[in-house]
Amino acid sequence: MMIIMRPGAPREQIDAVISAVEGHKLTAHPIFGVEQTIIGAVGDGHYVLKETFEAFPGVLEVQRISKPYKLASRQFHEQDSVFEFNGFTIGGTEVPIIAGPCSVEGRTQILEVAQAVKEAGANALRGGVFKPRTSPYAFQGLGEEGLEYMAEAREKTGLPLVVEVMAVSQIEMMEKYVDIFQLGARNMQNFNLLRALGETRTPVLFKRGMSATIEEMLMASEYILNGGNHRVVLCERGIRTFETATRNTTDINAVPVLKKLTHLPVVMDPSHSTGDSGYVQSIARASVAAGADGLIVEVHQDPPHAISDGKQSLTPEAFAKMVKQVKAVAEAVDRKLVNSHVAA
């Protein structure tokens, strides 16, 4: 941390800051310039907040040098984290694809989609049963009934389940059914939920908030890691910008940036990051080309009649085509899809 003093700050103020730095078990390195004094605070300062020093008299500005997160950082854990699931790994050479409808709408629907995405090469099944819809009047999900259908779909296809959890109160019940909790963008900074997920040992697919910086995302993932649940998979799903031609703006830069900053796997959700099924394939290819460790894609057997997210859902045929294209890109960047027999 660098603490920049105001020009002309008296010696007493400088000394007060130095002793505060030392009070946090950090070493103070004051640099006395012609106009200003800068105090370097050196040590394991990831848990010391900037705010700690900002309010001291004579302090102009505090700049953080080290990252405010630790467990999520590559400094702390140099090797890529690789997590193993039923039938695939994520974070290593394999690029798994999670696919399925936005919402579980009924038994037939989910069983049909599960079979279709499995055939097209998906490695896990997504499907929402608690839906964080913008409007309170929109379909809110089937709840536990939906989980029963999901479990049946897993039994028939062998695909592990990825389902969004919206509240602490749902964790216990959902854990009985799901293989991977999805933490939605709107809950990225729901810190109670993050802490509760940290207490579980169920892996978490962690979505970036719509207006969250990469650093905020990593800080939020730190909540889960800090609870002892180390299986966190990060997901870029598009950010809010001024551009309205697409639902969100895919922050493709986030893929190599995250791969540099953290050891956690990074997956892309091109369905939400574009909002338009016409662009999903391009962005899926681009993401794997940029180094993403996986994809999560919305697929529906009849998008025009989907209860939610129909515009951004691929048909099973379009999804199969996407898988083929992504496979070729994965191989070009020395990775591979999980089911090497698929899409020959």
Place this chain on the structure above:
Amino acid sequence: MMIIMKANATPQQTEAVIASVKAAGLNVHLSQGVEATIIGAIGETHSIPPERFEGLDGVELVQRITKPYKLASRQFHPEDSLVPLDGFHVGGEEIAVIAGPCSVESRSQIIETALAVKEAGASALRGGVFKPRTSPYSFQGLGEEGLELLAEAREKTGLPIVAEIMSQVQVDVMVKYVDVLQVGARNMQNFNLLRAIGETRTAVLLKRGLSASVEELLMSAEYILAGGNNRVMLCERGIRTFETSTRNTTDINAIPVLKSLTHLPVILDPSHSTGYSEFVAAIARAGIAAGADGLIVEVHPDPAKAVSDGRQSLKPEAFASMVKQVGQIAQIMGRNLATVSEYQKTGWA
């Protein structure tokens, strides 16, 4: 255009709007709902701004249905446009890789870089001689002397030259030297400059403004096209967002969006769109995988000593590795990297 009347609009107000639509040479399609009346204005609406009706009494909202640009639209020109550069075309199967320093700094620097990027597989040379720097105290470019040096580099390598034009007073001197006029992000809506470039027949690389929407980019392209210069290439170079871990945010969505809206070639600038050399190769690969028709990349023989943009400039070796990776992605996309033809190597052009 759809004109939605206020819930309490009077029949006289609706009549007045209808008359105004007809006066604009458009046909009227009236639909009277329970709560609101909607007037559909049908015809050639791209040249009629919504403002024309927005101020009329009783109007709640005017929505444009057709695009406000025409010449740039795929509707107008369903086939991909090919922009010819010496020896190859941008917008077809061939992928252009434009590379070079941010600024032309000296003779040895530009010649050395030109030879290095050519060797690594570049198909055109970039180099700024008029620099739009954020600070008025920063290096502003070598001007015409820099153009002479670029021309010499072209003679030695055969690479066509892309250089930024900042003002319409530079048009005459620039077209004598360059193959592609680059319109920088900060000038995307410098309409006088756009009109002046529309009068030339030199190819243009039009960069998206830092906070410009895709539609605004296409409207700017329309200015150049409307002047009769149809050799326009569009360039995504990152947009301004709240994220600060990169210089800009690469709007990768813009690539498939533009390819669906327009017939013009789309180029990605991963140097500016990330701001960090370590992310350039990943985003270059992503750009081609997303369907971009080319790349423009900053390369410097010694980035640490570059006068400008050193942080985002690749060394020639890193650029060569990027070109290889991009070549593999291009192949998957059924495309190939453009190469400048042999005869130009001797400086025939």
